[in-house]
Amino acid sequence: MRAYDIIYKKREGQKLTKDELEFLIKGYVEGDIPDYQMSAWAMAVYFQGMDAEETADLTMLMAESGDMIDLSPIKGIKVDKHSTGGVGDTTTLVLAPLAASAGIPVAKMSGRGLGHTGGTIDKLESIPNFNTSLSRDKFFDNVNQHGVSVMGQTGNLTPADKKLYALRDVTATVESIPLIASSIMSKKLAGGADAIVLDVKTGNGAFMKDFDSAKKLAEAMVAIGKNLGRNIAAYITDMNQPLGNAVGNALEVKEAIQTLKGQGPEDLTELCVELGAAMLQLAGEFEDLEKGKEVLRENLKNGKALAKFAEMIRAQGGNAEVVEDLSLLPTAADTVEVKAEKAGYISEIKALDVGLAAMILGAGRENKESKIDLAVGLELKKKKADRVEVGDALALLHYNESKNLEEAKAKLLSAFTITEAKTKKNKLLYEIIK
Ligand code: URA
Numbered sequence: 271m272r273a274y275d276i277i278y279k280k281r282e283g284q285k286l287t288k289d290e291l292e293f294l295i296k297g298y299v300e301g302d303i304p305d306y307q308m309s310a311w312a313m314a315v316y317f318q319g320m321d322a323e324e325t326a327d328l329t330m331l332m333a334e335s336g337d338m339i340d341l342s343p344i345k346g347i348k349v350d351k352h353s354t355g356g357v358g359d360t361t362t363l364v365l366a367p368l369a370a371s372a373g374i375p376v377a378k379m380s381g382r383g384l385g386h387t388g389g390t391i392d393k394l395e396s397i398p399n400f401n402t403s404l405s406r407d408k409f410f411d412n413v414n415q416h417g418v419s420v421m422g423q424t425g426n427l428t429p430a431d432k433k434l435y436a437l438r439d440v441t442a443t444v445e446s447i448p449l450i451a452s453s454i455m456s457k458k459l460a461g462g463a464d465a466i467v468l469d470v471k472t473g474n475g476a477f478m479k480d481f482d483s484a485k486k487l488a489e490a491m492v493a494i495g496k497n498l499g500r501n502i503a504a505y506i507t508d509m510n511q512p513l514g515n516a517v518g519n520a521l522e523v524k525e526a527i528q529t530l531k532g533q534g535p536e537d538l539t540e541l542c543v544e545l546g547a548a549m550l551q552l553a554g555e556f557e558d559l560e561k562g563k564e565v566l567r568e569n570l571k572n573g574k575a576l577a578k579f580a581e582m583i584r585a586q587g588g589n590a591e592v593v594e595d596l597s598l599l600p601t602a603a604d605t606v607e608v609k610a611e612k613a614g615y616i617s618e619i620k621a622l623d624v625g626l627a628a629m630i631l632g633a634g635r636e637n638k639e640s641k642i643d644l645a646v647g648l649e650l651k652k653k654k655a656d657r658v659e660v661g662d663a664l665a666l667l668h669y670n671e672s673k674n675l676e677e678a679k680a681k682l683l684s685a686f687t688i689t690e691a692k693t694k695k696n697k698l699l700y701e702i703i704k
């Protein structure tokens with residue numbers, strides 16, 4: 271077999287066999303196939319696409335290129351949740367204890383990630399003494415005993431995807447549905463879940479800006495899951511403004527705690543209830559989504575979800591008193607309001623610019639080496655469709671250093687569009703693909 275022939279075949283729009291894909295992926299990971307041939311192949315896929323079978327084959331090959339985690343020491347059906355990413359997405363922090371409070375095991379491995387804020391693991395590390403680097407055995411024990419554990423990713427997961435994604439990033443071949451779908455799904459399969467709930471974001475702050483491409487991606491990922499015998503559902507949800515109000519690490523932990531007390535922002539609460547019910551359904555706990563949602567809403571009110579979070583924190587060595595005393599979390603030295611310069615209704619909040627404002631304050635990493643400040647970030651005081659008067663606070667910035675403060679303020683202000691005409695809120699959940 272020759273890489274040249276495989277590239278040629280895809281360029282001509284033909285279907286590749288599993289053997290051909292295996293030759294390509296193995297050869298690439300082992301360094302026998304150079305970047306330039308892999309780039310040409312990726313560009314051919316970008317233009318010619320891949321069918322469901324090819325996409326599933328590619329996914330499995332990438333999943334098997336590194337460690338495959340075996341979650342079988344954990345009892346029950348393990349459901350993983352994955353979001354395609356947005357701004358201020360605090361869902362995992364809420365959803366892990368919330369779903370566990372309704373009786374399903376939640377074994378979540380999360381990343382740190384580059385972005386406007388840290389990843390779930392960075393956020394959790396703002397809880398004093400919380401340990402995110404557990405051994406596999408300790409992780410399994412914690413889930414079996416307490417129903418939930420969240421730890422940092424370890425091991426060598428999907429090296430083929432790492433290498434290919436980095437290559438696509440510099441060769442204008444990221445935006446291909448089969449390549450994105452196989453990239454995301456290979457990581458989920460290597461993570462060992464029995465069933466998967468996908469939160470596919472659409473909107474100005476999402477990877478997929480428009481609904482149609484989000485739907486195509488959702489359909490492609492669901493097809494891969496089904497092809498490979500996994501229970502799977504994809505929820506297409508709104509990212510036309512940040513989710514919840516907090517953007518920042520410790521600030522999002524605070525918001526998660528408030529949400530687990532039933533006092534969180536409406537959009538974040540609703541999304542967690544929707545995705546949680548999907549997890550309960552796929553785990554076979556509640557077939558009926560409405561019943562699942564009812565139980566989850568109840569657990570946000572009766573303290574069970576919060577108690578589960580405290581239990582998880584304690585089991586990972588952290589100070590569980592934070593759930594009652596938010597002042598135990600890192601706090602920024604100062605805060606300042608960003609005020610509206612005109613009156614009207616908020617018609618748009620560009621989520622990416624809000625994320626950038628938080629990053630300018632130090633909440634995120636610009637590159638792998640940068641250090642993040644867990645205390646800083648921002649809280650939105652107004653959301654889409656709200657009425658504002660001149661001088662009303664749009665957001666409260668939490669900062670430690672004033673050197674980039676003016677830049678952050680300007681970025682935040684530029685994220686808001688205020689119009690005279692009344693505006694409408696977006697729907698939160700657009701469609702469920704199964
Ligand atoms: N996220 C991924 O993990 N992979 C892609 O290809 C695109 C987004």
Ligand code: CA
Binds near residue numbers: 358360516
């Ligand atoms: Ca948030």
